[in-house]
Amino acid sequence: MKNKQPSTLLTKNKVGVVSEKDTLQQTNYLEAVKSFARLTYESVYVIDYETMSFEYVSENPLFLCGYSSEEVLKMGYDFYFKHVPEEELNLLEQINEAGFDFFEKLPADTKKEYSITYDFHLTNQNGKNTLINHKLTPLFLTDDSKIWKAVSIVSLAHHQHPGNVFIKRQGSKEQWELDLKNNIWRKSLKPTLSEREIEVLRLHAQGLTINQIAEKIFVSPDTVKYYRRRIFERLSVNNIVEALAAAVNSKII
Known part of the structure; x- marks a missing residue:
């Protein structure tokens, strides 16, 4: 029997002994962040x-x-003061205080498992407002478990208004929403979808129409519309675009 040749998947970039100098690269964590970006x-x-x-x-x-990214890097927090509407700067201050109070009470060994997400407007140099979603999670902690560095992801918000403040823990079904009026955190369960609802969402994400989805999963178009309504209700959204964004943000699809 002829021996099967090794796949280039295993041999093309096989690394030998890693030097001590090479291992020092692990301390330059920003290279990993840049690769992800x-x-x-x-x-x-x-x-x-x-x-x-x-x-x-x-x-x-x-x-x-x-x-440019270099200009924003130099501006630092001044960027927020210049490009967030004044009334929403107060919102960010409230979120900041409530968020750090929440993290302060967490056990030190679990803090990196939590992330916070919220929406606010950015105003560009032409005066146009864009509602963005801001997710933040600890990257490094100090010896006394304070958040030293954090990584943030910014995307378009799927809600229609600022706020929508949630803290979530990786691997947990629980989430906490900030009641902005009373400034307290309220615990609830993360939204979930049935397997069929997830299937419908995934097919929508592939660009299929309602009729095409119906044909694909062997149901009537009205049944697909029923699944869509259920999805909207469960995710608290108004349309399929918002539903897809919410499902991605919640790691449902």
Whole structure:
């Protein structure tokens, strides 16, 4: 029997012994962040809470308001003061205080499992407002478990208004929503979809129409419309575009 030749998947870039000098590259974590930023359509940046500045800002224009990433990097927090509407700066201050109070009470060994997400407007240099979703999670903690550095992902929001503040824990079905009026966190369960509802969403994501989805899963178009209504209700959205965004943000699809 002829021996099967090794696949280039296993041999093309097989690395031998890694030197001590090479292992030092692991300390340069920003290279990993930059690699991720090249692969995602979302904006990525790193906040340093020791210096209250940005340590890295990706080149994605969504978060830049017409500036270069280098210009936003130099601006740091001044970027927010210049490009977030004044009334929403107060909202960000409330979210900031409530969020850090929440994290402060968490066990130190679990803090990196949590992330916070919320929506606010950015105003570009031409005066146009864009509602963005801002997700943030700890990257490094200090010895006394304070958040030293955090990585943030920015994408278009799927809601219609600012706020929508949630804290979520990786691997947990629970989430906490900030009641902005009373400034308290309310615990609930993350939204879930049935297998058929997820299937319908995935087919929509592939660009199929209602009739095409119906044919694909052997149901009537009215049944597909029923699944869509259920999806909208479960995800608290108004249309399929918002549903897809919400499902992606919640890691449902």
